[in-house]
Structures are given as C-alpha cells and as structure tokens.
Amino acid sequence: MVVPTYNEADNIEWIIKRLRSAQPEIDVMVVDDNSPDGTGKLVETLAADDPQIQVVHRTEKAGLGAAYRNGFRVALDQGYDVIGEMDADGSHQPEQLHLLLDALGAGADLVIGSRWVPGGSIVNWPRSREFLSRGGNIYVRILLGLKVKDATAGFRLFRRQTLEAIDIDTVTSTGYVFQTDMAYRTAQQGLRITEVPIEFVERERGDSKMSKNVATESLKLITRWGISERRAQLRRRLVGHRHA
Numbered sequence: 001m002v003v004p005t006y007n008e009a010d011n012i013e014w015i016i017k018r019l020r021s022a023q024p025e026i027d028v029m030v031v032d033d034n035s036p037d038g039t040g041k042l043v044e045t046l047a048a049d050d051p052q053i054q055v056v057h058r059t060e061k062a063g064l065g066a067a068y069r070n071g072f073r074v075a076l077d078q079g080y081d082v083i084g085e086m087d088a089d090g091s092h093q094p095e096q097l098h099l100l101l102d103a104l105g106a107g108a109d110l111v112i113g114s115r116w117v118p119g120g121s122i123v124n125w126p127r128s129r130e131f132l133s134r135g136g137n138i139y140v141r142i143l144l145g146l147k148v149k150d151a152t153a154g155f156r157l158f159r160r161q162t163l164e165a166i167d168i169d170t171v172t173s174t175g176y177v178f179q180t181d182m183a184y185r186t187a188q189q190g191l192r193i194t195e196v197p198i199e200f201v202e203r204e205r206g207d208s209k210m211s212k213n214v215a216t217e218s219l220k221l222i223t224r225w226g227i228s229e230r231r232a233q234l235r236r237r238l239v240g241h242r243h244a
Contacts, residue, residue, distance in 0.1 A: 065178025
C-alpha cells in the first residue's frame, strides 16, 4: 500500500499499525514530501523494526499525484503485482481493505473503495463537502462518460498490468485530479473497474489538504479533458460518415 504524507506525524504510526494488524501480509510504502513535522523520520524508525515498512523521501511538496506516481514507480520496479493507495489520516479504514482485495480476486483490474455506491457512507462531513464531492463526480460522469460513481476516491488497488497498460510514467496530473485521471485512463484501456462500498471517516487529527481552490483546479482540468474527448468523438463520427 502506497501512503503519501505531508505533516502526518500525528497519524502515520497509528494508521500503519492498523494496516499491518488488519492485513499482516501487506507491505507499506510511505511517500513523504519532506514533511517539516518529521513524518518521514518517524516512518524510518518504524521501518527499522519492521521489514514490511519502507519510506520514500521526496525533496519537496509537489502534489498528491506526483507522490503516488513516484510510489507506484518504485513499487513496480521492486516487482509488486498488486499496488494499492490510501490516505494516512484514517479516512480510509484498513479494516475494510479486505473488501477491495476480494474484488481484485474476483477479476477487477482496478478496485475503488467508493462512498457513493449503495452501501457506501461518510462520517462527519459537512453538507457542503458532500455536495462538492457528489456534484464533482456527477460532472465527471457526464463530461468524460466515465461509468464510475466515485472517480475522486483515493482508496484503491491496482493490478501491476493496469499500471503498465496506462503507462504510469506518462501521467502528469499532480493534485487530487490524479484520481480521476487514473480511473479515466483505466477505462480507456477497456479494463475492468469495480467499486466496493466503504465507510469514509473524516480525519480527526491534522489538517485536510483539500480546499475549494484544489477542487476548482481539478474541475478545470476535467473540463479540458471532457472537451478533448467530445472533439475526438466528433472526429470519429465524421470519419465514419465519410466512409459510410
């Protein structure tokens, strides 16, 4: 499991212990963006006592997507066949990871722990945050034609072949839009995406990295992709009409 961090010293040991307890066979890779609060050094201490924990140190805070891309590349190079992602703040509960593993075992190429499928739920979110997330996902489905209820979710499992098929090294999105980008690329490859319901719990400690500015920037990029997709569809139809 790849876990990106920036100033998560209050949460990281707690979430790693929960993850190692819930799924003892799973290795943990923390990708730390040079946290001023010493998160990376704390994980080094944990890794010294547990060979299934490692930390990748980055030199600067360069965005969620960049951290995940770095972690995925390292995991691929190390030979992992299944690579997951989750937040460090407890919003993704390790005790529910078995639901994602079961879906992967049933043949999915990408499994998403979803808040917005039947059975999914959120805890301690204000209505404004829920509206933003639900609305954003509806916008994604309409604009990109992506048949995923929670394209912005960050609790996921990928098969190695999926990351290779979408060519992770060509992904340039850096912020939260990275999640939508990865789901969209997976769908474009004709691969199987499965969503499983999870209970998403708002963080209790530390500061959220999400803001209205981040959300707005994500929507701008999605709009750009959607316009490009519609243009491509129109060109394909015109070509088909000419050859009819």
